[in-house]
Amino acid sequence: MRTREIRALHDRDSITVYQAYGPEIGGPAARHGTFVPPFSRTRMTWIKPSFLWLMARSNWARKPGQETVLAVRITRAGWEDALAQAVLTDPDRRVFRSSDEWRRSFARAHVHVQWDPERSLNGGKLEARSIQVGLSRHIVDRYVDDWILGIEDRTPLVRRIHGLLQAGRTTQAKALLPKERLYPLPSSLARTIGAD
Known part of the structure; x- marks a missing residue:
């Protein structure tokens, strides 16, 4: 099974x-179409292509500091550039010959990749994995200045889907989810990030 x-x-x-x-970061980002202060360019920022994974992480935009959900549209070239520089957060034997090799690579990495359990609409952990990509301060400028094509505030959509779920209207909630589909990865990138 490919997970x-x-x-x-x-x-x-x-x-x-x-x-x-x-809201102090999310609101201005949505209004300007990119990240502006007080967004920090000096710390790692994590980006995730799975809407439902972020819903589980942010508790449907109800966790303190995560009340604004942003959909950030970036170039595929930027995304693949980040993946090409990435090192897994664990010493996967399919990618690294030894723990020492992984440790050396990880210490130099500007981008981190982590595979976490994907989530169901109700927040349950699935067998499939969802990718998280951590962009360090060494690459955040490129993310903000070169890769971002636009930012939309999806918090109203999040609240609407969550409200439908709470009302037991799962079919209607599911119909509003973003239409995510398989992203075609070049084989060299798949090897780098430990994808199936």
Whole structure:
């Protein structure tokens, strides 16, 4: 069974990733179409193409500091550039010959990749894995200045889907989810990030 595949909302030129912030960062980012202060360029920022994974992480935008859900549309070239520089957060034997090799690579990495259990609509953990990509301060400028094509505040959609779920209207909630599908990865990138 293939469990490590990237599923995302994407087209020929772009891929949508999700982030959750407090309103002081999320609001200005949505208004400006990119990140502006007080967003910090000096710390790692994590981007995730799975909407439902972020819903589980942010508790449907109800966790403090994660009340604003942003859909960040970035270039596929930027996304694949990040993946090409990535090192897994664990010493996967399919990628690294030894723990020492992984440790050396990880210490130099500007991008981290982590595979976490994908989530169901109700927040349950699935067998499939969902990718998280951590961009260090060494690459955040490129993310903000070169890769971002636009940012939309998806918090109203999040609240609507969550409200339907709470009302037991699962079919209607599911119909509103972003249409994520398999992202085609070049084999060299798949090897780098330990994808199936």
